[in-house]
Amino acid sequence: MIVPLEGPTAPAQSTEWPVQFEVPQLDGPELVDLLPAMADMERLVIEGLSRHPRQLPAWFLYDAEGSQLFERIGEQPEYSLTRNETKLLAERAGEMAQALGQGLGQQPVLVEFGAGNLRKVGPLLETLRPAAYVALDISADHLAPACRALQERHPAIPVLGICCDYANIDQLPPHPLLEGRPRVGFYPGSSLGNFDPTEARGLLAHFAQLLGPGSRLLIGIDQPREAARLEAAYDDAAGVSAAFAFNLLHRLNRELAGNFDPAAFRYQAHWEAAASRIAMALVSRRDQMVDLAGQRWSFRAGEPLITEYSVKYTPEAFLALAAEAGWCSLGRWSDAADELSLHLLAQPELSRSQADLRA
Numbered sequence: 319m320i321v322p323l324e325g326p327t328a329p330a331q332s333t334e335w336p337v338q339f340e341v342p343q344l345d346g347p348e349l350v351d352l353l354p355a356m357a358d359m360e361r362l363v364i365e366g367l368s369r370h371p372r373q374l375p376a377w378f379l380y381d382a383e384g385s386q387l388f389e390r391i392g393e394q395p396e397y398s399l400t401r402n403e404t405k406l407l408a409e410r411a412g413e414m415a416q417a418l419g420q421g422l423g424q425q426p427v428l429v430e431f432g433a434g435n436l437r438k439v440g441p442l443l444e445t446l447r448p449a450a451y452v453a454l455d456i457s458a459d460h461l462a463p464a465c466r467a468l469q470e471r472h473p474a475i476p477v478l479g480i481c482c483d484y485a486n487i488d489q490l491p492p493h494p495l496l497e498g499r500p501r502v503g504f505y506p507g508s509s510l511g512n513f514d515p516t517e518a519r520g521l522l523a524h525f526a527q528l529l530g531p532g533s534r535l536l537i538g539i540d541q542p543r544e545a546a547r548l549e550a551a552y553d554d555a556a557g558v559s560a561a562f563a564f565n566l567l568h569r570l571n572r573e574l575a576g577n578f579d580p581a582a583f584r585y586q587a588h589w590e591a592a593a594s595r596i597a598m599a600l601v602s603r604r605d606q607m608v609d610l611a612g613q614r615w616s617f618r619a620g621e622p623l624i625t626e627y628s629v630k631y632t633p634e635a636f637l638a639l640a641a642e643a644g645w646c647s648l649g650r651w652s653d654a655a656d657e658l659s660l661h662l663l664a665q666p667e668l669s670r671s672q673a674d675l676r677a
């Protein structure tokens with residue numbers, strides 16, 4: 319469904335997806351809503367709670383409240399990722415944009431995955447000047463105002479918001495802004511780390527498919543460092559990270575008829591060195607039964623409900639994973655302490671399957 323954004327420039331579109339537009343809508347931001355149905359969410363939650371250890375999809379953390387809490391995590395002194403990546407982008411966007419656009423032949427469309435508040439892309443928009451900017455994010459409440467504000471700041475660049483689970487859409491919706499132009503992807507924030515490495519490889523291959531042959535991807539990746547610093551970053555003194563995890567229980571209670579008692583759980587963030595990841599969990603304080611999605615679930619004292627993993631990759635480990643998904647490296651920018659990187663990746667002109675067919 320195409321949901322026109324409110325405001326004087328919003329196009330009056332309302333039609334089913336997939337959509338073929340006859341007239342390009344170039345005068346204001348649009349929002350395309352491809353959110354998974356509640357039935358899918360229920361199925362995913364039941365699947366996740368049936369795993370051992372129990373684990374829920376990380377994107378479930380990002381309802382309106384969760385998205386706001388995540389923004390506040392980015393402001394905590396212990397969580398440097400957002401600040402350092404934003405600074406790196408502000409300082410080096412000119413070089414990044416030049417490398418992103420080099421040799422493409424025409425102005426590309428810039429596609430941001432998991433776009434959130436759209437605060438990181440500004441310097442790239444100014445230097446790359448893409449033919450259009452497409453923002454994909456799971457939270458409609460967050461995406462709509464962010465697209466509107468961005469469109470006001472960059473009136474010459476058409477902005478399209480697509481509300482979706484970007485890991486699970488088959489293609490970008492047909493739209494004149496996306497037709498016949500090279501695509502470059504932007505995936506900041508090290509969100510790849512919230513997928514396990516097998517899923518992460520699949521996601522990188524999926525981005526290659528969504529962006530097409532010859533595309534580029536600028537991707538932010540957080541790197542391993544001392545356990546104590548990482549654990550503090552994911553369990554800040556102000557309790558914002560904990561509130562972010564507990565918000566998941568409130569969401570489940572509200573949307574899937576649950577009766578979680580948040581006081582019966584405690585939040586924990588633990589560095590698992592062997593897997594190079596932080597495991598974030600709500601740990602049951604006692605043996606208890608919880609009703610959710612029409613079923614009863616038992617939790618033993620000390621049993622974790624994993625809310626999220628955050629895998630940290632060295633540059634070498636990340637590039638090996640990216641190569642397995644068909645991406646090659648064009649370069650990397652890092653912060654002063656070399657704790658996070660923005661990697662520039664490229665797809666060959668022909669996809670592997672096309673090349674195989676030709677051989």
Ligand code: AVI
Pocket residue numbers: 391399507508509510511512551552559562626627628
């Ligand atoms: C979105 N993502 C990269 C964050 C991270 O650092 O893994 C999510 C997060 N969860 C708690 N704090 C941050």
